[in-house]
Amino acid sequence: MESHVRTQLESLTLDPQRPLIVTDADEVVAYFIAGLERFLDRNGHWLDLKSFAITGNIRKRGSNEVSTQAEVKDLLAEFFNTDTELLDPVDGAADALRALNARAQVIVLSNVPPSAHAARQRWLTQHGMNYPLIANAGSKGPPLRFLEEHINAPVFFLDDLPPHLDAVAEHAGSVSLLHFIADKRLAALVAPAQNCHLHTSDWPVARAFIEARLESHGF
Ligand SMILES: [Mg+2]
Structure with a gap:
């Protein structure tokens, strides 16, 4: 620990x-997931909830390209910075x-x-x-x-x-x-x-x- x-x-x-x-x-x-989806929507991404995971399921709006592990890490860090108090x-x-x-x-x-x-x-x-x-x-x-x-x-x-x-x-x-x-x-x-x-x-x-x-x- x-x-x-x-x-x-x-x-x-x-x-x-x-x-x-x-x-x-x-x-x-x-x-958490509903809040993350709102954040992703504001930032040109969406969550393709086809499995119980975040990495591998975030896609760029338009191209639908899957975000890389490094991109997901950055998006989540930004999400916690800006949206922690916005969750329902x-x-x-x-x-x-x-x-x-x-x-x-x-x-x-x-x-x-x-x-x-x-x-x-x-x-x-x-x-x-x-x-x-x-x-x-x-x-x-x-x-x-x-x-x-x-x-x-x-x-x-x-x-x-x-x-x-x-x-x-x-x-x-x-x-x-x-x-x-x-x-x-x-x-x-x-x-x-x-x-x-x-x-x-x-x-x-x-x-x-x-x-x-x-x-x-x-x-
Ligand atoms: Mg949890």
Whole structure:
């Protein structure tokens, strides 16, 4: 785990006896792909959503030429710079987290570039989700292991990307895994992650699942 991630995790004020919900941002509480499509449209590109990937699916408007990996990297960097605060919140996310926050601690673990950390925290506050934001880099397995070791109560993890869910299953085996993909077009393109306990695009469903698990553990 990179030291800047560890520093952020160590600075959290967590109650070890209280359940913890760790949620991703993009495509879980924020409509990432829809926002990216608006950005691409302004910049002469479009997303050909034929598979669960960004690289290889961005095309130049007109020629339909596929953008190279380097071009996609630049476009995404620019997107995070200009549009991080323009994303739409996922329906029901703020309400579900507010209700769950009565029984559990909530943090947001996002692989947002460090340069967009402040913008993303402002966006969360603006949309009624003023929870601590950890700007992670790379795998989410090690940060979840860190959190699991500090909490003696149920821990839940929500993410859209199967590799993150698989890594958490491997590093922090007691964590409940919710495979959450807000965009239903994307959800149709990817199979449920192998180790997930729930696969949904719907916050009320995720909330009910978490509440039932809390209930069964006496919280
Ligand atoms: Mg995501």
